């Protein structure tokens with residue numbers, strides 16, 4: 001869409017929009033990272049009010065995801081469903097979020113009940129919304145209710161105004177909507193950079209794995225770039241509530257906008273890390289050059305890159321989509337950060353990409369990414385090794401508001417079903433969904449956006465498709481449960497975990513479902529062999545998920561923690577923890593809040609929230625051992641071709657680990673023997689992890705633990721007691 | 727026979743750290759290599775020759791996500 005068209009479209013929206021509610025407030029001055037106020041909006045009756053954030057709640061939940069979980073807990077009952085008006089979407093950046101001196105400090109955390117899991121979901125996202133919202137006076141935004149017609153919510157942080165508009169016309173898809181909403185609220189060209197927009201897209205309405213796009217204005221390219229809160233379908237909740245967009249405008253971001261207690265220390269810490277990144281990134285992860293896509297070839301080398309629905313971990317054509325190829329496609333020479341001051345600058349964009357399919361065919365667009373997860377998910381996992389397809393698919397997933405990870409894992413599953421005649425052309429409406437068929441995958445994606453044809457089924461996600469195929473088409477439940485890569489209803493992210501027991505746990509035990517942001521232990525376990533015993537693995541599965549939770553409490557990005565390392569990191573006792581950077585975070589927190597925590601208290605802050613989230617799962621009818629079991633595809637070979645592809649490895653495992661002689665066994669028998677062994681190992685791992693975490697054998701945190709953590713709210717204790725006596 | 731991350735591996739006369747990493751396809755950029763406890767900096771991978779019975783650790787210092 002060119003500028004004139006956009007201006008015309010915005011003019012029409014201006015004519016058609018209707019102000020439903022205006023609320024005026026005096027923006028709170030930020031005190032040491034907190035505004036101490038939350039903006040509550042109920043879009044059923046257009047209530048808008050300011051809520052205090054009490055000290056006690058900050059002490060227990062810190063901020064970000066913690067605050068989100070607390071608000072959601074108080075809004076829903078065990079019977080609340082994701083599409084009930086009581087469900088909320090809560091957005092909060094956390095106290096450190098918004099500083100500009102230390103890399104990776106502009107993240108927002110989004111919390112809601114998920115359409116795919118039915119339980120509580122959290123998602124972490126870049127873009128400018130969280131910090132601008134905080135500088136506008138709000139630690140969190142809590143949205144409840146359901147609008148009757150499409151609405152846009154607007155926060156003007158300088159004027160102290162919150163408005164709800166009914167906007168019955170205009171686009172829904174993010175790449176246009178984010179621009180138009182920006183145009184709508186910007187009083188000048190210059191002001192656009194002070195605006196951030198949250199939006200979803202058409203497919204978020206018709207699938208269960210919708211994303212939220214959070215924008216940041218790219219002054220060089222003069223476009224709103226999009227970052228995604230991807231996991232668990234919060235974009236679907238957003239559109240179900242009939243929210244078209246939420247926009248914030250705040251003019252005046254400065255280095256001290258977060259009003260920290262000790263800005264000099266923050267500056268010092270930041271300078272040190274900037275220097276480290278400048279000197280070493282080019283020899284380490286090349287984040288500035290290509291971002292997370294550098295992982296494609298690494299994962300392929302270690303047999304960890306998912307291929308054909310996680311059957312294999314490498315492919316001879318992987319070189320066609322590796323970072324060397326992608327680096328030529330993205331705009332060079334302008335490392336981008338998704339928040340001010342992030343010198344890690346892993347955000348990448350393909351400019352002037354001419355779309356080949358769909359409603360915007362022929363348009364030249366800017367495409368953010370592609371990130372590793374997207375390349376692996378929509379590419380290798382579906383057997384598609386075409387960089388242009390990956391870029392196009394990335395674009396449409398974003399603008400339609402679909403999670404590329406869930407799309408990739410679901411599509412790969414569907415392709416395997418098709419190749420096994422569980423799906424056929426009758427069910428797919430004539431689409432030949434073989435591995436590698438990029439046109440077919442693209443067609444399904446466009447159908448998802450319109451909610452038509454086979455797209456309606458594909459948009460349900462792996463768990464519901466499995467059930468449908470079993471109930472309606474008589475598919476074999478064992479096979480589908482083996483190859484359907486989901487736990488708790490969330491699709492797997494893109495790493496093959498077959499050879500790492502710790503990672504099988506890292507995925508299947510994760511609170512929200514199998515996303516690697518809790519624990520990525522494959523190298524520590526499978527390659528380094530550093531955590532050989534169950535106790536070692538349990539310790540790692542205690543420490544890392546808890547530690548990682550902390551980023552989400554504070555509005556921080558994980559990447560500058562360990563995708564860059566000090567040159568002398570190898571001399572430390574525990575290089576995998578990157579101790580110097582952990583110490584930076586302790587100091588950063590203290591310098592913002594004026595508090596005086598140490599490494600231990602940092603872990604305690606996370607442990608409180610982590611265990612609370614586990615109990616939240618329990619409240620929603622999950623959160624016990626039966627919900628922590630992985631599909632066998634994530635543990636070992638399901639099919640004969642899969643076994644035979646790595647026969648030497650698996651035969652060796654049978655001999656050395658299982659203690660049987662594979663020479664006298666058929667492949668089917670070998671698969672069965674390995675499977676029995678692996679599930680037994682997994683069971684032992686779960687016992688060890690639960691014990692280390694202070695949970696009972698059914699995976700429920702004990703009353704003593706919750707008391708020790710100070711999270712013994714009456715409802716929490718009652719729930720635990722009820723379930724423990726069952 | 728050599729030991730790599732506490733697992734046995736065949737020894738090849740004249741093999742350097744660089745050769746070993748290539749054999750294993752260990753392409754991760756930040757490795758911490760030690761032979762019998764002694765740290766080997768990256769610039770020495772090519773010239774450091776591995777001896778029979780060496781105990782080698784190759785740590786990929788990344789965990790957590």
Ligand code: SF4
Nearest residue numbers: 104337338342346557
């Ligand atoms: S490292 Fe990348 S994702 Fe993280 S804050 Fe910086 S630019 Fe954003």
